[in-house]
Amino acid sequence: MSNSVRKPEEHLKLFLPGPTEVREEILDAQGQWMIGHRMPESIALFGRIQPKLRQAFRTQHRVYVTASSGTGMWEAATRNCVAKRVLHCTNGSFGDRWVQTAIANGKEVEVLEAEWGQPILPEMVVERLANGGFDAVAFVQNETSVGIANPAREIAQAIRQTPGGADITIMVDSVSGMTGMEMEPDRWDIDIVLTSSQKAFALPPGLAFASVSERAFEKAKTVPYRGYYFDYITLEKYLVKDQTPATPAISLLYALDKQLDTILDEGMEARWARHMAMRNCVIEWANSRGFALFADEQYASPTVTTIANTHGIVIADLNKFLRTRGMVLSNGYGKLKEKCFRIGHMGDWQVDDIKELLANVDDYLHLQGISW
Ligand SMILES: Cc1ncc(COP(=O)(O)O)c(C=O)c1O
Missing domain, CATH: 3.90.1150.10 (Aspartate Aminotransferase, domain 1)
Incomplete structure (x- = not known):
């Protein structure tokens, strides 16, 4: 395949917290022939990707794929699964920005802040939940702005043990974590885990993924004004047919298909x-x-x-x-x-x-x- 657009002398190795380096064979995978997203070739591609994504996400549940960056999946989680009131735990810029997303979508938000550089601890979350009335909790697993990993497993476990905690939707941003650090949505009982392609997946930017539990999906059915592009119910309707409601980023899906093989082989x-x-x-x-x-x-x-x-x-x-x-x-x-x-x-x-x-x-x- 021709790679004349890539001049070796222009290559900069990216030791950034995203976008991160993409291997040449993955860049090349994007250059396959275009297909229509309702054609059998596209359905086969999406169908191949879904089980591999679930394996990478360590979940039995669905993993939605959108042509957006991770920010889109913040909006999706907020619109679909915050019925009324959400507790946002934040210790960095991305946690703060997710708060802004929830506010911009008209949700009632309470913010629990830990100092930058310090973790969000389970006991802090439990204490704040005692204020009551929260139907969702959101936090960032790996706060990229400060380089801190919040103890997602322990936070989720503590939430579930609070009175009414079994019904709370736990929403976790693992944008810069997923595939690069331990994350077990099913075993840790986390309802939504969202991420972007340009971080530890080592793909170009432009795709976002979110695993969504059965409990969260059922809840979404009861939440009004879920929006249009990121409506879980519509995404599901198409996902079960190995399709997406709107035109997917087909070139990126080619890259994802190939990169998932590398990830799972490792x-x-x-x-x-x-x-x-x-x-x-x-x-x-x-x-x-x-x-x-x-x-x-x-x-x-x-x-x-x-x-x-x-x-x-x-x-x-x-x-x-x-x-x-x-x-x-x-x-x-x-x-x-x-x-x-x-x-x-x-x-x-x-x-x-x-x-x-x-x-x-x-x-x-x-x-x-x-x-x-
Ligand atoms: C922890 C975290 N959350 C969310 C985002 C936003 O993701 P995106 O830029 O893919 O919309 C980023 C981006 O760096 C991030 O690091």
Whole structure:
């Protein structure tokens, strides 16, 4: 297949917390012939994808696929499964943005905030649930803005043990977590887990996925004004026919089909372990270079590490230097822009790739006269 549009000299290895690196064979998979989305070829493609997605999501339930980014699936979860009042737990920018989504959709929202860099803990959620009246709880499993992993399993378990907790819809954003860290929607009894394609799936941006439990699906039937594009009931009607209501992003589905084979061949446990190994490599490096981690190390994210800029380097200059070596990392998010830098270690990267990046950062530090 021709790849003349991709000039090797323009390739930058992306050590970002998304979009992340996409392998060439996956980029190439997108270039297959176009098909109509009601044609048997498309139905076969979607039909092949669905069981593989369920395996990757570790769920027996449906996994909806939309031509959108993950933000669309926030809106979907909120519109379909918040009947009235939702508790949003947040400890970073993405948690905050999901709150804005719920408000923009006219839901009654209460916000539980943990300090940035600190986890949301089960007991905090339980305490707030005692205020009563919540039919849904939402939180981010892996807060990309600060590099912290909230203990999703324990939070879900604690919610279920509260009075009335069995009926609460638990909605989890695993946009930068899914396939890069442990997530078990069925075993942990989490109703909705949503994610985007451009993170640990190592696909181009443009697709979003959400697993939806039977309980959540039944609830959605009772919630009015679910909207149109992201209505679970309509998505389901087509999913059972291996189709989507609107035109899907067919080229991306080709890429997804191929990438799911790689993900499942590696195995979920192995993939999670590889991400932990990359994380540990970055943490060890940061500690040994006199940097500090921004997030509580006990809850450090397996897919993105946020490093406090304790040496006061100019992150834009570091990135300029790294570009000359064919790679980039990320500055801190929002208010942390110059205070931190973030290394995305997600998707198909291996520990050796991370070591290569870190060796180049070392070169930059040496040039700045920073020693450790
Ligand atoms: C944790 C988290 N949630 C949601 C989003 C938004 O996802 P998208 O950009 O795919 O809409 C992001 C994006 O980086 C994210 O990191």
